[in-house]
Amino acid sequence: xxxxxIHDILYKVEKPARYLGNELNSVHKQIDEKTVRxxxxxxxxxxxxxxxxxxxxLYHLLNSQENVFCERVFSPAVDMEEEMRxxxxxxxxxxxxxxxxxxxxxxxxxxxxLSYTNILNMLDLGEIPLFSKDRGENDPFVVVGGPCAYxxxxxxxxxxxxxxxxxxxxxxxxxxxxxxxxxxxxKRVEFLEKxxxxxxxxxxxxxxVRYNEEGIIExxxxxxxxxxxxxxxxxxxxxxxxxxxxxxxxxYINIVHDRVMLEVFRGCSRGCRFxxxxxxxxxxxxxxxxxxxxxxxxxxxxxGYEEISLSSLSTSxxxxxxxxxxxxxxxxxxxxVGVSLPSLRLDNFTFELIQEIQKVRKTGLxxxxxxxxxxxxxxxxxxxxxxxxxxxxxxAFDLGxxxxxxxxxxxxxxETLDDLDGIKELAFDxxxxxxxxxxxxxxKGLNVTVSASTFVPKPFTPFxxxxxxxxxxxxxxxxxxxxKLKRKNITFNYHDAKTSLLEGVFARGDRRLSKVLAEALKxxxxxxxxxxxxxxxRWMEVFQTCDVDPVFYANRRREYDEILPWEHIDVxxxxxxxxxxxxxxxAGELTQDCRTDCSGCGVNHGFIGGIC
Amino acid sequence: MYKIRSRFTKKGDLIFISHLDLVRVFERAMRRANIPIxxxxxxxxxxxxxxxxxxxxxxxxxAEYIDIQLDEKIELNDFIDRINAVMPDGLKIIKSKYxxxxxxxxxxxxxxxxxxxxxxxxxxxxxxxxxxxxxxxIDNEEIxxxxxxxxxxxxxxxxxxxxxxETNIRPLINELMLFSVQGKELILKMNLVTGSVGNxxxxxxxxxxxxxxxxxxxxxSVRINRLELLKEQKGQFVELxxx
Numbered sequence: 001x002x003x004x005x006i007h008d009i010l011y012k013v014e015k016p017a018r019y020l021g022n023e024l025n026s027v028h029k030q031i032d033e034k035t036v037r038x039x040x041x042x043x044x045x046x047x048x049x050x051x052x053x054x055x056x057x058l059y060h061l062l063n064s065q066e067n068v069f070c071e072r073v074f075s076p077a078v079d080m081e082e083e084m085r086x087x088x089x090x091x092x093x094x095x096x097x098x099x100x101x102x103x104x105x106x107x108x109x110x111x112x113x114l115s116y117t118n119i120l121n122m123l124d125l126g127e128i129p130l131f132s133k134d135r136g137e138n139d140p141f142v143v144v145g146g147p148c149a150y151x152x153x154x155x156x157x158x159x160x161x162x163x164x165x166x167x168x169x170x171x172x173x174x175x176x177x178x179x180x181x182x183x184x185x186x187k188r189v190e191f192l193e194k195x196x197x198x199x200x201x202x203x204x205x206x207x208x209v210r211y212n213e214e215g216i217i218e219x220x221x222x223x224x225x226x227x228x229x230x231x232x233x234x235x236x237x238x239x240x241x242x243x244x245x246x247x248x249x250x251x252y253i254n255i256v257h258d259r260v261m262l263e264v265f266r267g268c269s270r271g272c273r274f275x276x277x278x279x280x281x282x283x284x285x286x287x288x289x290x291x292x293x294x295x296x297x298x299x300x301x302x303x304g305y306e307e308i309s310l311s312s313l314s315t316s317x318x319x320x321x322x323x324x325x326x327x328x329x330x331x332x333x334x335x336x337v338g339v340s341l342p343s344l345r346l347d348n349f350t351f352e353l354i355q356e357i358q359k360v361r362k363t364g365l366x367x368x369x370x371x372x373x374x375x376x377x378x379x380x381x382x383x384x385x386x387x388x389x390x391x392x393x394x395x396a397f398d399l400g401x402x403x404x405x406x407x408x409x410x411x412x413x414x415e416t417l418d419d420l421d422g423i424k425e426l427a428f429d430x431x432x433x434x435x436x437x438x439x440x441x442x443x444k445g446l447n448v449t450v451s452a453s454t455f456v457p458k459p460f461t462p463f464x465x466x467x468x469x470x471x472x473x474x475x476x477x478x479x480x481x482x483x484k485l486k487r488k489n490i491t492f493n494y495h496d497a498k499t500s501l502l503e504g505v506f507a508r509g510d511r512r513l514s515k516v517l518a519e520a521l522k523x524x525x526x527x528x529x530x531x532x533x534x535x536x537x538r539w540m541e542v543f544q545t546c547d548v549d550p551v552f553y554a555n556r557r558r559e560y561d562e563i564l565p566w567e568h569i570d571v572x573x574x575x576x577x578x579x580x581x582x583x584x585x586x587a588g589e590l591t592q593d594c595r596t597d598c599s600g601c602g603v604n605h606g607f608i609g610g611i612c
Numbered sequence: 613m614y615k616i617r618s619r620f621t622k623k624g625d626l627i628f629i630s631h632l633d634l635v636r637v638f639e640r641a642m643r644r645a646n647i648p649i650x651x652x653x654x655x656x657x658x659x660x661x662x663x664x665x666x667x668x669x670x671x672x673x674x675a676e677y678i679d680i681q682l683d684e685k686i687e688l689n690d691f692i693d694r695i696n697a698v699m700p701d702g703l704k705i706i707k708s709k710y711x712x713x714x715x716x717x718x719x720x721x722x723x724x725x726x727x728x729x730x731x732x733x734x735x736x737x738x739x740x741x742x743x744x745x746x747x748x749x750i751d752n753e754e755i756x757x758x759x760x761x762x763x764x765x766x767x768x769x770x771x772x773x774x775x776x777x778e779t780n781i782r783p784l785i786n787e788l789m790l791f792s793v794q795g796k797e798l799i800l801k802m803n804l805v806t807g808s809v810g811n812x813x814x815x816x817x818x819x820x821x822x823x824x825x826x827x828x829x830x831x832x833s834v835r836i837n838r839l840e841l842l843k844e845q846k847g848q849f850v851e852l853x854x855x
Binding site: 010011012015016017020022023024250252253254300301302303304305306335336 | 625628629630632633636637639640641642643644651657658669670698700701832
């Protein structure tokens with residue numbers, strides 16, 4: 001393989017440091033005929049991809065393996081892509097600057113449905129055949145994983161291998177099998193058949209999907225004797241023993257999350273009914289204090305970072321949070337290391353801790369009530385009350401904050417205009433609380449930011465059968481809120497409903513959407529998650545050309561007995577549990593936190609064994 | 613409180629990181645090297661350090677300078693070794709010395725920069741012709757650089773055009789000479805005003821040369837190497853760390 005010459009084009013593009021590949025703690029290995037080459041591709045630009053903890057973990061994990069060399073690949077920005085195409089430079093691994101079409105594996109992480117066109121564009125730029133069926137014996141295996149891989153059907157035709165669940169053990173097992181095949185005279189299908197029986201491996205080509213006249217799935221059946229009927233995800237049992245990097249890549253340029261990310265636990269016990277992460281990452285597994293203390297010391301000294309963030313789905317639920325934060329402050333305040341705590345909940349919001357952290361660095365305050373009325377918060381099982389919010393905000397203003405962000409979703413199942421008015425009331429209450437706070441104590445210049453995203457029903461949640469609100473409904477709800485929230489000190493932001501529609505189509509889509517994606521690539525769709533690149537009318541033309549109706553996927557109510565595109569995949573929570581939760585949602589009944597009372601989701605049967 | 617002044621180089625792939633990126637690289641290198649750096653007060657404490665001037669993205673430099681403030685005094689060689697051990701390839705401290713805290717900042721003393729600028733010619737030219745063209749260029753009393761000033765106020769109802777600023781860059785060119793020409797590769801050496809009194813980039817000089825002389829060149833191929841930064845001392849222009 002030869003190194004591509006990119007030096008001259010680096011003078012012509014914005015932020016050339018995105019493409020250097022020699023950042024602190026990047027890995028550069030000697031390559032010989034035994035080296036298994038893995039391209040870890042993130043289908044978005046460098047600043048987004050480098051902020052992703054999963055990439056940092058798997059990059060260093062793979063590189064810790066003998067004879068495996070993992071390199072990073074991000075979507076080149078539009079200007080770089082243009083230069084690459086002009087100069088016939090195929091997509092390359094940042095570390096070696098060698099074309100990824102000659103690698104053994106090209107892996108994509110699926111974080112967001114709107115990045116699917118970027119995946120196709122990267123394959124195209126990499127000169128790798130788009131469709132799995134068109135790949136030859138010398139082409140790399142295209143492998144995908146990540147949260148969207150739990151319903152990989154819309155992109156299944158482009159993937160050779162789908163990995164379900166947590167990858168730390170699974171990837172290593174696959175590398176081990178592959179080492180036995182590499183440099184032998186094997187057929188692609190033989191390798192795929194060999195790994196098909198490993199738990200967590202899904203080979204889409206080994207399954208056929210049959211549809212009835214209404215376009216609803218009739219059956220999903222294996223067509224290869226090595227393919228299991230039911231596919232189960234992988235899970236890491238012990239988070240203290242699992243691999244975690246002791247050094248992470250430190251970029252030159254400013255990225256979205258430019259700090260040490262320390263994972264404190266996986267899973268979430270809250271059971272919010274809209275939240276896919278809360279369902280698919282079950283059960284809760286924590287890292288112990290001693291392990292985190294050790295990792296912190298290593299990570300800070302190996303990176304020189306000035307900030308550490310405690311990462312999880314709900315960091316205030318970490319059982320050793322108090323002890324950990326105090327340790328971080330006591331040991332690292334002298335080095336001016338800041339601590340940030342994302343994902344705090346209103347009901348167990350620890351102001352004492354926040355105040356401690358303020359000693360070092362000032363952070364912003366964000367609360368996520370998600371819905372405006374208690375009724376709707378009960379429907380989604382959010383489990384926080386208006387009192388939780390007002391208490392938290394009172395304390396915050398008392399301690400000198402003057403700027404608060406409130407996150408909501410609109411388009412939730414059963415939502416009415418009354419629920420939206422609840423958003424207004426909460427926001428106005430916050431303003432009221434500010435003016436009641438002692439002038440001496442509160443900060444100057446009140447700013448309440450209300451953000452409303454559009455709800456998108458996701459697979460493996462209790463709302464997976466629910467129709468998503470149509471564009472017109474969302475527009476009218478947004479207009480309603482714009483009117484209601486016209487007030488000094490309140491800023492109202494809302495999400496573009498069109499991108500949410502597209503997200504909804506692909507979230508619950510099936511294999512027939514692959515032709516839509518291939519057509520979208522031809523039409524020039526890419527970076528759909530970016531406002532400046534997203535072109536809705538072009539997408540609608542593509543759907544029309546392919547004779548596919550987005551309404552069928554996004555806005556249709558499914559029956560409980562309908563075979564869903566992800567029916568053959570088992571993430572641990574049972575269908576019965578999801579149905580029960582959906583029914584409870586309709587009745588406005590709450591489900592307890594799993595740590596208080598087991599809700600019987602099913603993840604403790606077969607996956608982890610016994611109790612969570 | 614102690615202050616160390618250092619000279620360093622920026623080469624190889626590292627020329628593609630911006631000035632702000634460079635600041636971060638230094639901050640993190642200090643932490644990894646356990647240098648007892650001083651921090652600013654306030655909510656967002658940051659290491660106290662200051663550079664002489666920002667270097668453009670894509671420009672190589674033999675002569676960059678930084679002042680770093682420390683809480684404890686450490687051996688200079690130790691300081692250099694520890695930082696160089698954690699610096700990425702392409703960044704290297706060449707020399708350091710302690711300076712008085714009352715000493716003028718790098719930014720304040722900086723007056724001139726010396727550059728080598730390489731460019732590809734469209735056709736081969738004789739040395740004499742190039743020298744003649746350069747001296748004609750330099751004989752101009754005025755060389756006007758037109759710069760569009762982007763309006764800060766983005767008022768969509770006002771359809772005024774961006775204001776245009778005209779600057780005479782001739783007084784900012786102290787020296788412009790032929791360094792070498794081999795086939796189609798031309799290298800020029802220039803001494804330009806830099807710092808608080810004025811700032812001229814070699815790219816601008818090249819653009820003007822292309823516009824005003826008969827030297828046909830490919831501006832895309834311009835590659836710049838900063839050789840020296842100079843201060844004024846007793847009527848002489850000398851290197852920034854000269855005693």
